[in-house]
Amino acid sequence: MSIDFVINAVQQYGYFALFFLLWLGIIGLPIPDEVVVMTGGFVVALGILQPLPAFFITYAGVIIGLSIGYVLGKVMGIPSLKYLEQKKDMSKYTNQANRLFERFGSYSLVLGYFFPVIRHIVPYIVGMAKMPYSQYALLSYTTGFAWTLVYFTIGKYFGSNINMIANFIAQYKVVFVATFLLAGVLLVAKRLMDDRRDVVFTEK
Numbered sequence: 001m002s003i004d005f006v007i008n009a010v011q012q013y014g015y016f017a018l019f020f021l022l023w024l025g026i027i028g029l030p031i032p033d034e035v036v037v038m039t040g041g042f043v044v045a046l047g048i049l050q051p052l053p054a055f056f057i058t059y060a061g062v063i064i065g066l067s068i069g070y071v072l073g074k075v076m077g078i079p080s081l082k083y084l085e086q087k088k089d090m091s092k093y094t095n096q097a098n099r100l101f102e103r104f105g106s107y108s109l110v111l112g113y114f115f116p117v118i119r120h121i122v123p124y125i126v127g128m129a130k131m132p133y134s135q136y137a138l139l140s141y142t143t144g145f146a147w148t149l150v151y152f153t154i155g156k157y158f159g160s161n162i163n164m165i166a167n168f169i170a171q172y173k174v175v176f177v178a179t180f181l182l183a184g185v186l187l188v189a190k191r192l193m194d195d196r197r198d199v200v201f202t203e204k
Contacts, residue, residue: 006039022061041155073127097121
């Protein structure tokens with residue numbers, strides 16, 4: 001399964017192919033979420049789908065798929081994680097997700113987005129930890145929006161190189177995470193500076 005599979009699925013089932021490929025990501029489809037989201041941008045560039053519906057349906061697939069993990073973790077507790085660990089090679093990812101949560105707490109939701117498989121497991125863990133939904137939504141949905149927008153845009157403008165980009169990100173994910181977070185910090189800083197400047201001008 002590859003980018004060709006995603007494109008064929010979109011051609012047959014339209015927008016909702018993107019939604020279900022992301023929503024079902026936790027069952028272990030052999031296509032990284034990054035590739036699905038970038039392909040969403042690529043099919044927009046090809047004129048197969050319209051930009052806004054494609055983006056928001058892709059975003060919905062990302063956040064709803066992860067939210068199911070949060071709900072299952074909160075309602076079922078440890079058995080939900082034990083179920084995941086029955087899948088092949090999943091125990092190493094659950095261990096990594098646990099370490100991420102132990103070290104960064106609620107912010108593991110933000111960092112987890114940048115690590116395949118782990119992004120699906122962290123919501124289970126924060127759900128088991130009884131994180132309030134409002135806090136989960138604030139961290140997960142805002143990060144998910146930015147994450148989806150970045151990969152969707154990459155796919156739209158560099159879609160013919162999706163596989164190469166996905167391999168690069170997988171190999172240098174730490175650098176990619178650092179770059180993404182730095183960009184976020186700079187944007188927030190710029191916004192704060194603009195707000196402060198507006199206040200100063202208003203006072204004058």
